[in-house]
Amino acid sequence: MSFRAAPLGACLALAALLVLAVQPAVAHHPVAAKFDDSKQATLSGRITAVDWANPHVHVFFNVTGADGIETNWAVELASAVELAWSGWQASSLKAGDLISVSGPTARNGSHQVWGTRVQRSDGSDVFTVRDDVFASRATPLRGPTPRWPDNQPRLGPPPGETGYWALPERTALVEDGVSVAMDADGLLADLGDAGKVAPLQPWARDLYVLRQRNFLKDDPQFLNCIPPAGPRQFQSPFGFQFVEERARGRIFLLHAGGNGNWRLLYADGRSSVGQVTGNDDNPLFFGRSLARWEGDTLVVQVSGFNEGFWFSNGGLPHTRLLTLTERFTRSDLGTLHYAVTVDDPGAYTRPWTSSWDLHWVAGQELPEYYCQDNRQ
Amino acid sequence: MPTLLRRAVASALALGLACTAALAQPPAAPKEPPRPAPRHADGRINFGPPDGEVGFWVRRTANLVVNPDSYEAERAQRAPVHIKDIPLQDWALKLTNFRHDLFLASEPYTRCKPAGGPRQIMSPYGFEIIDLPELQRLYIVTTSNAMTYRIVYMDGREHPQNLTPSYFGHSVGHWEGDTLVIDSVGYNEVSWQNRDGLPTTEQLHLVERFTRRDMDTLDYRVLIDDPGAYTAPWESGYTVGWTPGEELFEYVCQENNLSPDAMIGEGRYSTVVP
Numbered sequence: 001m002s003f004r005a006a007p008l009g010a011c012l013a014l015a016a017l018l019v020l021a022v023q024p025a026v027a028h029h030p031v032a033a034k035f036d037d038s039k040q041a042t043l044s045g046r047i048t049a050v051d052w053a054n055p056h057v058h059v060f061f062n063v064t065g066a067d068g069i070e071t072n073w074a075v076e077l078a079s080a081v082e083l084a085w086s087g088w089q090a091s092s093l094k095a096g097d098l099i100s101v102s103g104p105t106a107r108n109g110s111h112q113v114w115g116t117r118v119q120r121s122d123g124s125d126v127f128t129v130r131d132d133v134f135a136s137r138a139t140p141l142r143g144p145t146p147r148w149p150d151n152q153p154r155l156g157p158p159p160g161e162t163g164y165w166a167l168p169e170r171t172a173l174v175e176d177g178v179s180v181a182m183d184a185d186g187l188l189a190d191l192g193d194a195g196k197v198a199p200l201q202p203w204a205r206d207l208y209v210l211r212q213r214n215f216l217k218d219d220p221q222f223l224n225c226i227p228p229a230g231p232r233q234f235q236s237p238f239g240f241q242f243v244e245e246r247a248r249g250r251i252f253l254l255h256a257g258g259n260g261n262w263r264l265l266y267a268d269g270r271s272s273v274g275q276v277t278g279n280d281d282n283p284l285f286f287g288r289s290l291a292r293w294e295g296d297t298l299v300v301q302v303s304g305f306n307e308g309f310w311f312s313n314g315g316l317p318h319t320r321l322l323t324l325t326e327r328f329t330r331s332d333l334g335t336l337h338y339a340v341t342v343d344d345p346g347a348y349t350r351p352w353t354s355s356w357d358l359h360w361v362a363g364q365e366l367p368e369y370y371c372q373d374n375r376q
Numbered sequence: 377m378p379t380l381l382r383r384a385v386a387s388a389l390a391l392g393l394a395c396t397a398a399l400a401q402p403p404a405a406p407k408e409p410p411r412p413a414p415r416h417a418d419g420r421i422n423f424g425p426p427d428g429e430v431g432f433w434v435r436r437t438a439n440l441v442v443n444p445d446s447y448e449a450e451r452a453q454r455a456p457v458h459i460k461d462i463p464l465q466d467w468a469l470k471l472t473n474f475r476h477d478l479f480l481a482s483e484p485y486t487r488c489k490p491a492g493g494p495r496q497i498m499s500p501y502g503f504e505i506i507d508l509p510e511l512q513r514l515y516i517v518t519t520s521n522a523m524t525y526r527i528v529y530m531d532g533r534e535h536p537q538n539l540t541p542s543y544f545g546h547s548v549g550h551w552e553g554d555t556l557v558i559d560s561v562g563y564n565e566v567s568w569q570n571r572d573g574l575p576t577t578e579q580l581h582l583v584e585r586f587t588r589r590d591m592d593t594l595d596y597r598v599l600i601d602d603p604g605a606y607t608a609p610w611e612s613g614y615t616v617g618w619t620p621g622e623e624l625f626e627y628v629c630q631e632n633n634l635s636p637d638a639m640i641g642e643g644r645y646s647t648v649v650p
Contacts, residue, residue, distance in 0.1 A: 084540060159510050225630045243515060245506060252517065260490065260524040262517055264624065284626045308631060368542045370522065372488045
């Protein structure tokens with residue numbers, strides 16, 4: 001396999017990655033819903049337990065207050081995947097160690113702190129997450145789109161190689177052409193922009209604003225590990241992979257975020273229901289997906305959604321009437337363009353489109369990450 | 377909750393699971409002998425459907441061991457190994473018994489935790505083996521439990537050193553004649569190896585053998601080698617049946633998942649009269 005070098009393209013890709021790198025490393029749970037930036041604290045004490053589990057690692061430690069009473073605090077940290085990619089192991093801290101922790105404390109006043117900084121008693125930092133923890137995994141790649149012998153683009157790795165898609169350049173739906181300021185969780189900088197994000201019906205706009213006002217704390221993914229389905233599959237920092245089973249006209253989409261679920265795209269020309277349980281009485285999280293190739297673009301029509309999940313970071317609503325037209329175009333070796341047209345007459349006044357690029361993480365496997373890991 | 381009530385709940389649960397299993401059983405075998413196992417053009421066994429057909433695998437027997445003391449005893453009787461013959465270390469035996477004392481209420485599977493090894497193969501709603509020789513790997517994809525996937529490398533690589541323990545560990549496979557042999561290490565200690573709550577440690581090493589005996593039947597054998605929990609390696613297995621005409625479907629365990637509450641919680645059965 002030879003890659004055609006294109007310095008300008010590589011530089012552009014690198015610039016894109018650098019832009020990503022300045023985004024907050026924690027992009028999967030709305031930390032703002034639980035912790036209040038205006039209530040910062042620095043606490044010291046001895047560790048009682050380390051719970052090395054996804055979605056968020058926890059360290060518990062005993063803090064002695066001014067009154068001499070010892071209280072057990074929970075330090076919440078990024079995922080085990082992000083910590084491991086930053087060079088840490090579960091054994092890097094252990095019960096009995098003395099630590100000092102700085103960060104915002106819980107909005108509800110409980111003894112919890114988001115660990116912005118954790119230091120050992122000798123002053124060395126531990127369990128820090130590097131700012132570019134995801135971007136650093138990828139090498140900017142330019143080269144021709146890999147193809148099957150019949151010239152159809154490959155969505156997965158070239159033969160003999162590994163890799164997956166991640167590093168989405170957009171992590172919340174916004175109608176193409178609209179410019180509004182929001183963070184990686186889809187939280188608007190100015191709630192007054194809510195009506196600009198998409199052509200929302202009034203009730204849907206009000207619900208969207210309510211979710212935003214609550215810092216997304218009602219997110220079913222956050223509460224119950226409900227799958228990040230719909231376009232949200234392609235907003236995850238943990239990435240996804242295509243497995244093309246061409247002989248059977250099936251494409252598996254394997255996700256690394258959420259609970260590592262798979263989704264099936266049927267490219268076998270069927271026109272009826274795709275997945276046996278998907279019907280009006282039993283709508284689905286991932287919907288029924290019928291795929292076909294239009295030139296070099298895989299076009300996927302999806303319908304049959306339930307309303308039990310949020311289909312984007314940031315909390316844009318949808319209804320059972322939602323249909324999606326997804327277009328996947330691998331424009332070169334390292335770039336996948338995703339464009340989704342949202343048609344939901346239940347929540348929006350007209351169909352609208354949002355699109356972004358994702359990048360290829362070469363030579364690596366999807367991380368093993370399960371939101372359910374730490375749910376009791 | 378009173379003991380009697382808990383027993384009633386456990387019995388109802390066992391019955392429910394048995395019914396689920398009965399529903400998931402493939403239809404009775406036809407009179408004529410089954411077709412031979414399908415093969416790919418290069419002669420290797422095809423674990424999927426022949427061209428133009430669909431189907432998936434569902435276990436026909438459901439436990440690794442016979443355990444007459446389990447509330448699932450009737451189902452477990454079909455297992456090939458008696459629990460008294462499992463070379464459990466003392467602590468592992470005590471933990472297994474403790475889990476039974478609690479009617480297996482601490483079951484991770486009920487909590488939608490992914491299950492590796494033999495537990496994945498006893499998935500009640502089916503699995504498929506996606507064989508991708510060009511990529512030199514297989515995926516084992518399941519509907520039930522976590523609705524997730526597991527990678528098996530077929531490129532001759534070895535297990536890496538210093539694996540971070542995980543639900544599915546690290547699996548490498550090879551063919552021995554018509555049998556697919558998968559060797560795995562690197563497991564965490566969350567999963568149970570079967571519904572009887574058999575524990576394992578991070579030292580677990582599994583050797584699984586998949587033999588498609590004919591079109592309809594897959595013999596699954598597993599060697600459980602864990603010097604952390606057992607005094608010797610031991611072997612068991614399941615018979616897995618082909619379910620023709622069916623396709624994998626969406627199953628999101630977390631959807632309205634009240635199972636931990638419903639099965640073990642206090643209060644949800646307050647209106648049930650034992």
